[in-house]
Amino acid sequence: MVASKANTFHNQPDERGHFGDYGGRYVAETLMPLVLDLEREYRAAQADPEFQREFDDLLEHYVGRPSPLYFAERLTEALRVGSPEGRGAQVWFKRDELNHTGAHKINNCIGQILLAIRMGKTRIIAETGAGQHGVATATVCARFGLPCVIYMGAEDVRRQSPNVFRMKLLGAEVVPVTSGRGTLKDAMNEGLRDWVANVDDTFYIIGTAAGPHPYPELVRDFQSVIGKEARQQMQERIGRLPDLLVAAIGGGSNALGLFHPFLDDPDVKMLGVEAAGHGLDGSEHAASLLGGFPGVLHGNKTYLLQDEDGQITEGHSISAGLDYPGIGPEHAWLKDSGRVEYTAITDEEALEAFQLLCRTEGIIPALEPSHAIAAVAKRAKEMDRDTVILANLCGRGDKDIFTVAERLGVEI
Amino acid sequence: MNEPDPMTTSNRLSSAFAKPHPALVCFLTAGDGDTAANLDALVEGGADVIELGMPFTDPMADGPAIQKANIRSLGAGTTTADVLRIATEFRVRHPNVPLVLMGYANPMIRHGPEWFASAAKDAGVDGVICVDIPPEEDDALGPALRDAGIAPIRLATPTTDDKRLPAVVEGSQGFLYYVAVAGITGMQQAAIESIESNVTRIKQSTDVPVAVGFGVRTPEQAGKIARVADGVVVGSALVELVAEHGADAPARLRELTAGLAKAVHSAARAPRKEEKA
Numbered sequence: 001m002v003a004s005k006a007n008t009f010h011n012q013p014d015e016r017g018h019f020g021d022y023g024g025r026y027v028a029e030t031l032m033p034l035v036l037d038l039e040r041e042y043r044a045a046q047a048d049p050e051f052q053r054e055f056d057d058l059l060e061h062y063v064g065r066p067s068p069l070y071f072a073e074r075l076t077e078a079l080r081v082g083s084p085e086g087r088g089a090q091v092w093f094k095r096d097e098l099n100h101t102g103a104h105k106i107n108n109c110i111g112q113i114l115l116a117i118r119m120g121k122t123r124i125i126a127e128t129g130a131g132q133h134g135v136a137t138a139t140v141c142a143r144f145g146l147p148c149v150i151y152m153g154a155e156d157v158r159r160q161s162p163n164v165f166r167m168k169l170l171g172a173e174v175v176p177v178t179s180g181r182g183t184l185k186d187a188m189n190e191g192l193r194d195w196v197a198n199v200d201d202t203f204y205i206i207g208t209a210a211g212p213h214p215y216p217e218l219v220r221d222f223q224s225v226i227g228k229e230a231r232q233q234m235q236e237r238i239g240r241l242p243d244l245l246v247a248a249i250g251g252g253s254n255a256l257g258l259f260h261p262f263l264d265d266p267d268v269k270m271l272g273v274e275a276a277g278h279g280l281d282g283s284e285h286a287a288s289l290l291g292g293f294p295g296v297l298h299g300n301k302t303y304l305l306q307d308e309d310g311q312i313t314e315g316h317s318i319s320a321g322l323d324y325p326g327i328g329p330e331h332a333w334l335k336d337s338g339r340v341e342y343t344a345i346t347d348e349e350a351l352e353a354f355q356l357l358c359r360t361e362g363i364i365p366a367l368e369p370s371h372a373i374a375a376v377a378k379r380a381k382e383m384d385r386d387t388v389i390l391a392n393l394c395g396r397g398d399k400d401i402f403t404v405a406e407r408l409g410v411e412i
Numbered sequence: 413m414n415e416p417d418p419m420t421t422s423n424r425l426s427s428a429f430a431k432p433h434p435a436l437v438c439f440l441t442a443g444d445g446d447t448a449a450n451l452d453a454l455v456e457g458g459a460d461v462i463e464l465g466m467p468f469t470d471p472m473a474d475g476p477a478i479q480k481a482n483i484r485s486l487g488a489g490t491t492t493a494d495v496l497r498i499a500t501e502f503r504v505r506h507p508n509v510p511l512v513l514m515g516y517a518n519p520m521i522r523h524g525p526e527w528f529a530s531a532a533k534d535a536g537v538d539g540v541i542c543v544d545i546p547p548e549e550d551d552a553l554g555p556a557l558r559d560a561g562i563a564p565i566r567l568a569t570p571t572t573d574d575k576r577l578p579a580v581v582e583g584s585q586g587f588l589y590y591v592a593v594a595g596i597t598g599m600q601q602a603a604i605e606s607i608e609s610n611v612t613r614i615k616q617s618t619d620v621p622v623a624v625g626f627g628v629r630t631p632e633q634a635g636k637i638a639r640v641a642d643g644v645v646v647g648s649a650l651v652e653l654v655a656e657h658g659a660d661a662p663a664r665l666r667e668l669t670a671g672l673a674k675a676v677h678s679a680a681r682a683p684r685k686e687e688k689a
């Protein structure tokens with residue numbers, strides 16, 4: 001590792017959980033002893049080879065890792081059509097949509113449920129937006145025989161109904177949250193309310209690289225399996241690292257999972273893709289970094305969609321998994337430091353990219369990575385043919401076919 | 413209603429807790445209903461300290477009653493400027509009644525902690541309770557409040573063990589808010605034995621008065637708690653009256669507050685640390 005280098009992007013967070021100005025532990029006093037406890041337990045787990053062995057074993061035999069690294073030849077060709085002479089980068093995908101449960105979320109859930117068991121917790125709670133994290137949490141709870149309660153915004157329950165049924169099949173209790181606009185942030189509020197009322201037996205499995213320290217760090221670490229594998233696979237397949245990494249950002253966990261192991265490779269550029277919804281000029285988007293300001297919500301300081309008075313504004317995205325008014329604090333720090341570039345993709349552009357991937361590669365992507373694919377399509381046309389883009393295909397699109405059908409005016 | 417000799421910030425709170433009886437602390441959400449009239453009713457009923465809630469879109473530590481009050485207030489268009497105006501006008505009408513702002517970090521630090529501390533000072537605010545800034549993140553607001561002469565009021569909870577307690581009481585001024593239940597506002601009530609042993613434990617490590625809240629609804633409960641603490645905080649029960657009675661809320665608030673005040677004020681004050689020695 002490069003951790004000994006003075007000039008490293010791998011030395012965050014500090015011992016108080018701060019990524020530069022961001023992160024921290026902005027929680028009610030009731031939860032403070034719990035997050036300190038979690039941090040102690042996480043440090044012990046990190047130092048325990050048995051924990052790592054169990055994590056690796058489950059990722060291999062239960063999740064199906066390593067996920068393939070795939071050269072998207074027909075997509076590459078399709079993007080070259082109409083590109084300037086000599087342009088059109090080679091597009092590769094990290095196939096995390098092939099994981100058990102269909103998204104990257106399970107990587108993190110395996111890590112956290114092992115921590116919960118280590119800590120002797122007997123009840124699991126989680127929030128979910130698209131339902132992917134809820135399904136992944138319900139899955140690991142079934143696998144380890146622990147009861148679980150999933151908080152999900154009422155609006156998301158409606159637009160992600162297949163995932164609601166999946167969670168129920170897996171034995172989870174799904175609680176629709178009606179406060180606020182009934183989306184991910186409201187589900188997270190309700191998760192925190194449950195946690196303060198059940199401090200003794202309950203473990204909160206947070207689904208993205210956000211929340212109070214040590215969540216952003218441990219979620220990143222568990223998801224970093226994506227980037228570690230990709231780095232090695234790239235070396236094996238093409239003998240070098242990619243020129244550009246691209247990933248969609250809701251809270252930022254799949255992006256950090258891919259980016260983090262490459263942060264100290266100066267020749268690897270990185271692009272995080274936020275949801276521009278109906279466009280960044282209005283308020284109907286979910287781009288916290290590009291359209292928000294630093295503030296405090298859900299246990300951490302980070303960029304937030306908010307008004308002049310610090311009231312949180314509701315984001316919008318066609319993708320339920322990106323529809324969150326905050327972002328993991330490490331991204332806030334990576335943005336300010338300039339190491340990662342951030343851009344945003346509209347609902348329309350994501351829908352187009354969704355269909356493009358279906359037709360060129362025979363892969364139905366989730367709407368979340370469709371945002372990354374749309375950004376790839378733009379960038380590839382500007383880059384030379386011998387350059388390589390690696391995008392995180394972090395989820396499959398089965399859950400989204402109803403939303404897409406509705407938007408395309410098709411009744412199914 | 414005007415009283416002579418307006419007091420300064422620091423002595424309004426300490427005077428409230430230096431009375432010969434425990435203090436009744438009453439909470440309402442700013443901008444929910446006719447807040448000025450409702451606050452006056454609390455004072456007339458006998459409240460010793462006013463806690464004015466700053467509405468926030470994401471009140472993570474609050475139960476349904478106060479969540480809804482936040483939503484009603486924001487729905488009516490309440491801004492931070494409105495909250496500060498309510499405080500300023502209260503200070504003119506009640507120069508000697510301590511007023512504490514309670515809320516969440518983000519609205520407080522939106523334009524920087526110094527801006528907020530100075531605006532609160534100008535509005536005659538005596539203390540600030542910020543739910544989601546624990547001692548570990550004190551830098552985010554604490555120094556600005558102390559510099560402005562506003563008391564940062566910390567929260568202690570059933571999960572605050574002896575190891576953490578010194579960090580919690582250190583730098584806490586005005587009073588310490590003991591949250592009697594691990595949970596959200598307005599839900600269950602704690603057993604009096606647990607409250608008593610925790611308050612006793614806390615008072616061994618601080619001279620700051622300890623007020624107890626969360627789950628306190630009736631004069632009977634308040635009276636019991638007042639026997640073991642320096643103050644009792646009532647919130648959701650009052651907020652529910654505002655929701656239920658709208659323009660008629662002041663009379664109901666006055667009535668409940670009077671009952672609570674009677675019970676709290678007639679309880680013997682808990683011994684202070686120095687008195688026990």
Ligand SMILES: Cc1ncc(COP(=O)(O)O)c(C=O)c1O
Nearest residue numbers: 132250251252253254321368395
């Ligand atoms: C497939 C998929 N991708 C991405 C996300 C966004 O989360 P994150 O930014 O943490 O990866 C979600 C969230 O539900 C998701 O389901």
